[in-house]
């Protein structure tokens with residue numbers, strides 16, 4: 001069974017980067033450097049990283065990120081953005097990805113009062129999100145830079 005919770009520094013040593021590796025390799029060997037990135041992320045209270053922890057051994061099985069954007073429009077509405085959904089290869093197909101996205105979505109709506117939640121995905125992973133209630137929104141434009149590798 002997994003528990004979904006906010007990330008802790010010690011998760012860097014418990015498989016957090018391995019989980020992300022299934023999305024895109026972080027290519028970070030220095031754990032101290034990884035922790036400094038986490039510190040910077042945590043200094044922004046509107047930038048949340050959630051992890052799925054295997055409660056039998058403490059290993060991190062998956063992760064996702066939620067960014068909350070307060071806006072002026074629509075009476076100061078908030079929008080949530082879900083990013084970097086990844087489940088370690090060993091843990092795929094067990095419902096962990098669904099739990100992570102559902103948790104982040106519920107946090108966005110119930111805790112942070114977001115009026116909508118957006119996420120960017122490939123045609124390949126679209127059915128995964130559609131099963132969770134997400135719907136395709138058209139008219140999206142994107143600026144891509146070739147030097148960035150991309151798997152989704």
Ligand SMILES: CC(C)(COP(=O)(O)OP(=O)(O)OC[C@H]1O[C@@H](n2cnc3c(N)ncnc32)[C@H](O)[C@@H]1OP(=O)(O)O)[C@@H](O)C(=O)NCCC(=O)NCCS
Nearest residue numbers: 022023085086087092093094095096097098121124127128
């Ligand atoms: C996509 C990913 C997060 C799914 O996580 P998971 O824990 O294996 O997914 P779940 O077990 O919760 O799957 C839930 C449902 O979605 C389906 N599903 C999962 N991954 C899917 C995919 N890539 N394409 C289509 N359907 C998928 C499952 O078959 C399952 O369907 P069911 O309820 O009818 O049995 C995981 O495979 C992963 O990390 N992939 C690599 C990184 C990635 O592509 N992330 C998404 C970036 S947008």
